[in-house]
Amino acid sequence: MLIAGNNISFSYDFDGSSLALQNVDIRIEQGEFVAILGCNGSGKSTLVKHFNALLQLQQGELRVAQIDARNEKDIWYLRRLCGMVFQNPDQQFVSSVVEEEIAFGLENYETPRDEIPNRIQAALALVEMSGYAKRAPNTLSGGEKQRIALAGVLALEPEIIIFDEVTAMLDPNGRQEVVEIMHKLHGAGKTIIAITHYVEEAVAADKVILMHKGRVLACGGPRAILSDLDLMREAELIPPLPVRLYHDLRQAGVHLRHCPLTDEELVEEIWQLRSKI
Amino acid sequence: MAIKIENLSYSYLQPFGEKVEALKNVSCSIADGDFVGIMGHTGCGKTTLLQLLAGLRAPTSGQIYVNGEEINAKGYDKSSLRQTVGVVFQNPEYQLFATTVEKDVAFGLKHSGLSRQEVTARVQWALETMGFDFAKIRSQSPLALSGGEKRRVAIAGVLARKPEILLFDEPIAGLDPYGRENFLRFVGEINQAGTTVLMVSHNMEALAEYTKHLLVLEQGRLIDSGPTREVFVRLKQRKNGAFGQTKAQKIATLLAEVKLPLSSGVVTYADLLSALKQELTGGGRG
Structure with missing residues (x-):
């Protein structure tokens, strides 16, 4: 594991009142x-x-390449x-x-x-x-x-x-x-x-x-993440166009076989469906 | 006519004497209450055009008329231009400096002659127009806000002066999707209320869905202009395909390559959706 963090919390306020990070766990492989x-x-x-100690860890644990990010040296x-x-x-x-x-x-x-x-x-x-x-x-x-x-x-x-x-x-x-x-x-x-x-x-x-x-x-x-409409909405993000189109077409009664992620996949799905009509 | 530009050229010298022609012979007119998008690659002259319109640079040749008056004519009162034209440059959030949001937005009204109550009312209106809860935001430090919020506060500062013409240079670059949508909706509302808006953007979806007319610049020349939808359709037929295409147009192109042509009028997401619905529910050619 290249980067491993547990329970990281951080606040920019002196009194720690509003948290910019709350109990974040993270794993990134080499x-x-x-x-x-x-x-x-x-x-x-x-x-x-x-990760590069531009901010000092306030709460939790973080190791980057096995090094404890709290070590100032x-x-x-x-x-x-x-x-x-x-x-x-x-x-x-x-x-x-x-x-x-x-x-x-x-x-x-x-x-x-x-x-x-x-x-x-x-x-x-x-x-x-x-x-x-x-x-x-x-x-x-x-x-x-x-x-x-x-x-x-x-x-x-x-x-x-x-x-x-x-x-x-x-x-x-x-x-x-x-x-x-x-x-x-x-x-x-x-x-x-x-x-x-x-x-x-x-x-x-x-x-x-x-x-x-x-x-x-x-x-x-x-x-898994980008095609999950509820999750994307919760994150206040707009899913990729092919994902939106897949769901909007479904609502109109047009069912593509799979939810496409890229333009090329979208075209393939539409082509497949069109060739059956 | 809010703005009329005739044979506008602007060139400057680089440090080693190389002459750069940032704008070449640009002519166009912009009606009162229009919402005009300006499109073009980095370095095509978009920002120079806005600076000229705001009277911040003087043209090498050609004329600019704002509300019928030539702004570079001898004796023209530039202070009235500052009143008429509001400019929001790239990254306006870097200009925030006051201790509270309210003071920052009110700064531009300092010598406006408005009473204290009028200033407060204007500031409230400008912040609410940009989607803020005035009571909540007024005493906060502008520097402690998120990037998107800072940008909206900075724009409120320009808005508070109620300019008739608003110029935006890349206003949505760096904003997240909801921030972009909100911003464009607010600007749409300001435009509906009568303000003429010019917006430079790299975001094709924003240009396609919100602007009424488009100007397309390429290496300092105005290569196309007209109603937004028509310009997008024409740009698609040009040889350098990727430039000036919305995502919906790119998908329409890919579909045409596999012998599934949609109408050439597909420009926005809504166009694509309705064309596909028709095509795929058997309503299209069978």
Whole structure:
């Protein structure tokens, strides 16, 4: 088990009056692609910020790669193990040149000087931006900026990469670019934790953790969770279009055999039914 | 006519002298009370257009008329433009600063000449229009709210000044599905009450379901405009298929590929549902 948490509760208030997390249990395996799904304010970001000790555990237990997240002496190790990319790359850029931006984290971790250029190149190659080393971050598109922010994280060679609503501000093309890179990194053996409220981005995950009001509502395969109308309603999320269509067609007396999750499955189901009419 | 744009161009110089033409010869007009969507890839000039309309940038060439007056003409009173046009930029929640929600929303009314009671009434109206319980929210710190709530408070601050024309730059990016639906419903209501709305968005469903007209920008040029549904149908026929397609249109395309063509007018989810009902209950071609 790569990440194992029990009974985690957290409050941002001094007096602990309102809880951002309530008795959360969590299990994430090495190499898994986990989507954490929930509406604004459901506790998604609060939970993942515990994994790399951006937030200190207040209640409960949490082990990341067997390390107790409460141990302050291990904070830097955890931060390096667990890289995190945020919603707005503009807010985290510190340099006016892409390669310096990526070198920033490496220098902070005292990476030997002669190693840094290779690490920058490798990180840029991973996000398919090799030709951009000398560019200024502010001249890049939203999707490109997000990939540079990711390269900065990848240069530190983390085992776990957390994407905190990284696609929220991107146009459909930019979103597609970033999602493809997430899957490529997963394919290369990294553990991926993607926070999102785009249900479509959770469809291809190994596991979905559905959160609402600081609690885990459900945890399981994407099919079981995303096609459960009641559960999605409780989480204040809108199911993927094929799921909605399946249920709305049923109400009109049109019965597809199975509830589809993707557009391709939907088309297949409709085709099957149509060929019988 | 709320807004009229004639041959509008805007270009600027990059640090190393490279000239970027952000807008090229754009002309269009927007009627009073319209709800206009602006669509286009990142970098197509959408935000520049809004900034020009708000009078925050001056065009390189061309004219913009708001309520019949050219806003960049000599002697034009820009302060009246600030009154007429309200702008909500991307991530307006970063502008929140006051100690309470009520003070934050009231800030823009400071020199409006309204009495204290009138200001309170406006603030209450603006917050209620954005879906808040005024009594509950007024004394809370805006900084302690969730992301979606912060955004609605920031928009209430613009709304409180009762602009005739409201410009939104990506107002729903980053909001969750219920937040998006709520926001769009509120804006729809404001529009129903007579406010002209222009909204830049990457969300095709939002544009298809809520706007009346669409402007489509590509690399600074206005490549299409017209009633929303017609524009979506035309965009589907263009070669670069994925751009400007709703989810319902994408599914219709996939169905057509397996010899199950639906009407070309399928744009929204409701269109898709009713077309499929007809097709699959034997009501379609047999």
